[in-house]
Amino acid sequence: MPTTFLCEGAEMGERPTRIPVIAVIGYKESGKTTVIEGLISRLTERGYSVATAKHIDQKGFRIDREGKDTWRHAASGANPVIAVSDVETTVIHRKGLGALNLRSLLDLIPKADLLILEGFSKIVLEDKHIGKIVCVRTLREYEDFRRRIRGEALAFCSLETLGEPILSVKENLSTLTERAIEYVERRKSILEILDSLPNLDCGKCQYRRCESLAEAIHDGRAKLDDCALIKVRPRLKTRITLNGVEVHINQFISEIVRRSVLGMISTLKGVEIRGDETLQIEISQRK
Ligand code: SF4
Structure with a gap:
């Protein structure tokens, strides 16, 4: 039974996310939804459970309608309001603008191997904990996103044929899926290692942050007791x-x-x- 989470606001923080997150970003009509559809069907075929979230770039947008029973429940103070039909469950969270961030959005997802975001560009571009697939319409857009992106992009792609390194969406959905899987598996492993670390970001090891040490352990450059707190534990x-x-x-x-x-x-x-x-x-x- 599909479930829709309806929330307001979109502010994202810098802590590592609890599950791998991939964002497909780009301007209107750049092919984001086509890419996401392709990724979802290929990833679910391969056994991954996929959750998605789409940023609706329309001020004041609501799925709920004034006067409906669910609207009246919320107006009377219920939060969340859950609407259940024979085919769909919708959870409506009434939250003010800015009350929700990516980390609290993840708390709404009971269990999934990864979350795919559509949109949220302004925030995603700055967040190095999110894998990015960037859909572009022109070479100028490619150059512009390349300049603004923080961290590596998993791929640049286009509905047009723009040439290397921009992948054609029509011909390369399999390549995009392989890159997404590679990213998800790496992030999953890093997050598992992170669970074994104190997660205090105390800055007392040469890596300064627990996530950087987790990445180094994953890449075989470090071990758990390079964490200063774990090292002293026996003493x-x-x-x-x-x-x-x-x-x-x-x-x-x-x-x-x-x-x-x-x-x-x-x-x-x-x-x-x-x-x-x-x-x-x-x-x-x-x-
Ligand atoms: S010493 Fe341990 S807790 Fe402190 S930042 Fe390094 S890994 Fe994290």
């Missing part, structure tokens, strides 16, 4: 877990927590602290 005398997930701390914090807690415990009646004890405290909501 830490304090370990903190929150809801079963380890909270990464450095040696300094480890010592502060250890000394403060042991200091407090030592004031309790009948407790003698030597400094080499193993102490476990569990805090829970159990009644």
